[in-house]
Amino acid sequence: MKTCKVLLLGYGVAGKAFARILNKTHDDILKGKDIDVKVVGITTGSRGSLVYQDGLDLAEATRQLEEDGCFDPKGPYYSKIDSMTAAEMLDYDVLMELTPLNIFTGQPATDHIRAALNRGKHAVSANKGPLAWHYKELRDLAKRNRCGFFFETTVMAGTPTFNMAHHCLQFCEIDKIEGILNATTNYILKEMAKGVPIDTIMKTGRELGFLEADPSMDTEGWDASAKLTVLMNVLMDADLTPDKIDRTGITGVTAEDIAAAKERGNVIKLMCRGTKDADGNVTATVRPEEIPAGDVFAGEDLVAVYSLYTDLMGKLTFLQYGLETTQTGYGVFADLCRVLDFMNGAV
Amino acid sequence: MKTCKVLLLGYGVAGKAFARILNKTHDDILKGKDIDVKVVGITTGSRGSLVYQDGLDLAEATRQLEEDGCFDPKGPYYSKIDSMTAAEMLDYDVLMELTPLNIFTGQPATDHIRAALNRGKHAVSANKGPLAWHYKELRDLAKRNRCGFFFETTVMAGTPTFNMAHHCLQFCEIDKIEGILNATTNYILKEMAKGVPIDTIMKTGRELGFLEADPSMDTEGWDASAKLTVLMNVLMDADLTPDKIDRTGITGVTAEDIAAAKERGNVIKLMCRGTKDADGNVTATVRPEEIPAGDVFAGEDLVAVYSLYTDLMGKLTFLQYGLETTQTGYGVFADLCRVLDFMNGAV
Numbered sequence: 048m049k050t051c052k053v054l055l056l057g058y059g060v061a062g063k064a065f066a067r068i069l070n071k072t073h074d075d076i077l078k079g080k081d082i083d084v085k086v087v088g089i090t091t092g093s094r095g096s097l098v099y100q101d102g103l104d105l106a107e108a109t110r111q112l113e114e115d116g117c118f119d120p121k122g123p124y125y126s127k128i129d130s131m132t133a134a135e136m137l138d139y140d141v142l143m144e145l146t147p148l149n150i151f152t153g154q155p156a157t158d159h160i161r162a163a164l165n166r167g168k169h170a171v172s173a174n175k176g177p178l179a180w181h182y183k184e185l186r187d188l189a190k191r192n193r194c195g196f197f198f199e200t201t202v203m204a205g206t207p208t209f210n211m212a213h214h215c216l217q218f219c220e221i222d223k224i225e226g227i228l229n230a231t232t233n234y235i236l237k238e239m240a241k242g243v244p245i246d247t248i249m250k251t252g253r254e255l256g257f258l259e260a261d262p263s264m265d266t267e268g269w270d271a272s273a274k275l276t277v278l279m280n281v282l283m284d285a286d287l288t289p290d291k292i293d294r295t296g297i298t299g300v301t302a303e304d305i306a307a308a309k310e311r312g313n314v315i316k317l318m319c320r321g322t323k324d325a326d327g328n329v330t331a332t333v334r335p336e337e338i339p340a341g342d343v344f345a346g347e348d349l350v351a352v353y354s355l356y357t358d359l360m361g362k363l364t365f366l367q368y369g370l371e372t373t374q375t376g377y378g379v380f381a382d383l384c385r386v387l388d389f390m391n392g393a394v
Numbered sequence: 395m396k397t398c399k400v401l402l403l404g405y406g407v408a409g410k411a412f413a414r415i416l417n418k419t420h421d422d423i424l425k426g427k428d429i430d431v432k433v434v435g436i437t438t439g440s441r442g443s444l445v446y447q448d449g450l451d452l453a454e455a456t457r458q459l460e461e462d463g464c465f466d467p468k469g470p471y472y473s474k475i476d477s478m479t480a481a482e483m484l485d486y487d488v489l490m491e492l493t494p495l496n497i498f499t500g501q502p503a504t505d506h507i508r509a510a511l512n513r514g515k516h517a518v519s520a521n522k523g524p525l526a527w528h529y530k531e532l533r534d535l536a537k538r539n540r541c542g543f544f545f546e547t548t549v550m551a552g553t554p555t556f557n558m559a560h561h562c563l564q565f566c567e568i569d570k571i572e573g574i575l576n577a578t579t580n581y582i583l584k585e586m587a588k589g590v591p592i593d594t595i596m597k598t599g600r601e602l603g604f605l606e607a608d609p610s611m612d613t614e615g616w617d618a619s620a621k622l623t624v625l626m627n628v629l630m631d632a633d634l635t636p637d638k639i640d641r642t643g644i645t646g647v648t649a650e651d652i653a654a655a656k657e658r659g660n661v662i663k664l665m666c667r668g669t670k671d672a673d674g675n676v677t678a679t680v681r682p683e684e685i686p687a688g689d690v691f692a693g694e695d696l697v698a699v700y701s702l703y704t705d706l707m708g709k710l711t712f713l714q715y716g717l718e719t720t721q722t723g724y725g726v727f728a729d730l731c732r733v734l735d736f737m738n739g740a741v
Contacts, residue, residue: 068565068706072565075565076565079565199562205706206710207562207710210561210562211554211561214557214558214561214562214732215546215554215557215558215561216554217728217731218415218419218422218423218426218727219724340688341687341688341694343690343693343713346690347688359552359724360552360553361715361716361718361720363554363713363714363715364712364713364715365710365711365712365713366690366711366713367710368708368709368710368711369708369709371708373706373707373708374707374708377566377706377707380565381562381563384564384565385561388740392739392740393735393740
């Protein structure tokens with residue numbers, strides 16, 4: 048039996064959802080893959096850290112954060128170690144980067160992942176910053192050091208995307224990607240189309256917990272641009288950063304625009320589009336567009352969607368439903384499974 | 395460098411499409427996976443066979459069939475060997491079962507696959523018969539003999555399904571499957587909804603090459619039932635055969651039914667539904683149902699679709715577009731890639 052020692056950097060929504068799934072599946076993993084997965088460290092920015100080589104009790108860690116707001120400083124495994132030091136110093140097999148996103152720099156998440164890969168440790172990132180800004184460097188570093196480097200969650204949570212393309216679209220060329228990649232703006236536009244005033248939408252969204260106090264990363268199209276960047280860099284071998292995307296957010300979209308679109312049988316969606324021509328030139332746009340109301344992309348209950356256009360398999364469309372945080376946790380878990388398969392000899 | 399010797403049983407639409415893709419990707423496979431893929435045998439029912447251990451020229455094999463209607467009996471690699479003897483006697487690493495389907499028995503395809511697996515050879519099946527009737531036996535035989543056994547094409551051609559679930563939905567429980575799995579009836583119902591008379595639809599379908607002279611396997615729901623069986627046996631660990639599905643075809647659907655459904659804002663589709671309850675009891679139906687016109691499943695340009703309902707990832711929906719035979723060939727090719735990864739140590 049092998050052991051896989053996991054270091055979690057960050058323990059927010061994704062981390063806690065991942066912990067629930069890992070607790071539920073631990074014994075099945077042991078049986079199916081002959082690997083004992085142990086979380087040996089959890090770091091947070093301001094709520095303390097936990098370190099224990101024999102494996103932390105994840106349910107207890109979650110309980111402490113939810114009930115006390117921080118890890119118990121008097122607990123036996125409490126530590127003040129910060130994420131960067133943990134990445135550089137602790138003994139682990141896979142680092143899971145779950146710290147808050149800085150969409151304009153990808154830091155300090157990129158440094159965490161670099162530290163892990165430089166030490167020959169596998170890395171999983173739920174954080175799209177490192178992917179949007181430094182994908183090729185990190186990919187090449189992982190390859191040189193024979194490490195796994197996976198990031199399923201960065202686009203549409205656990206919806207099979209990067210892992211799917213790696214395994215199921217081998218040797219396909221992808222020359223076009225279309226998507227609605229930002230769930231928040233999709234929600235806002237849907238509510239606006241129902242006639243709900245924008246202030247009410249924002250208030251409700253904040254109460255439901257998926258709208259930030261400052262939602263401009265979503266409404267200005269930065270989040271969608273970062274996701275389109277990751278999709279295009281990984282799946283089309285593009286060399287983009289989010290600032291190179293031709294980007295228009297939804298802040299200029301008015302209730303009148305939506306009503307006028309409806310008159311024409313259309314709905315307004317924040318569409319992401321990427322293409323690559325035969326010479327390898329890429330174009331990438333994020334902007335509000337009118338979509339026919341009957342189109343798959345216009346679906347009422349849809350959270351997000353992408354279509355890939357390939358040479359060997361034609362067009363493929365994948366839809367995401369449900370804004371459940373468990374899907375984010377599952378994406379991280381799916382990447383852990385890839386690490387475990389990698390440890391067992393998979394490619 | 396390793397070698398992977400491929401035996402193709404059958405060389406119809408799927409075989410020729412696979413051959414085109416393999417010819418195009420052979421050198422990239424060699425570079426990416428360090429395996430030299432060679433087709434060492436092709437058998438057909440009545441058009442002769444070809445056998446050559448150093449690897450056949452696939453473009454030339456296709457040319458002979460298309461121009462002469464059979465392999466050249468005077469050619470250097472011509473053979474009269476039949477599929478069963480080839481499966482039992484030839485030297486190969488992976489058998490690809492591409493012979494015509496017998497939907498009521500799964501034979502002789504099942505015997506071909508048994509022969510390969512019993513000899514410790516990998517097997518790929520584009521033929522859904524063996525999967526619909528003997529999946530668990532073949533799966534267990536492959537496992538005992540440490541062989542790969544893959545069958546992506548059996549449902550929705552190369553659309554990522556079984557390989558996707560294996561790699562990307564690890565440890566998920568699937569308790570519900572919905573799908574429109576038969577492209578032919580989906581086409582017939584769509585044309586009927588446009589007001590095209592059924593005789594014209596059948597004539598056009600035959601001319602376009604996707605309607606059999608006797609289309610009853612499609613119109614009576616047998617093809618859809620076989621596919622639902624495979625999905626449920628593989629993804630839900632059910633123990634079905636096609637005759638156990640509660641099956642109603644589309645032959646009873648009239649233009650009047652379709653018009654009446656339209657009045658209600660609906661379209662008629664041949665829906666496949668499978669569920670598994672908490673006690674492990676399964677129910678499976680294939681029948682014409684009314685679907686709201688705005689539903690994803692009602693899409694005009696859709697060829698086929700499935701939704702999976704999972705415990706950890708919620709609902710996932712995958713859409714197939716384009717009736718291209720290349721997608722069938724790609725599904726077979728995707729399975730070959732899994733065999734190659736298996737040979738390289740993948741799980």
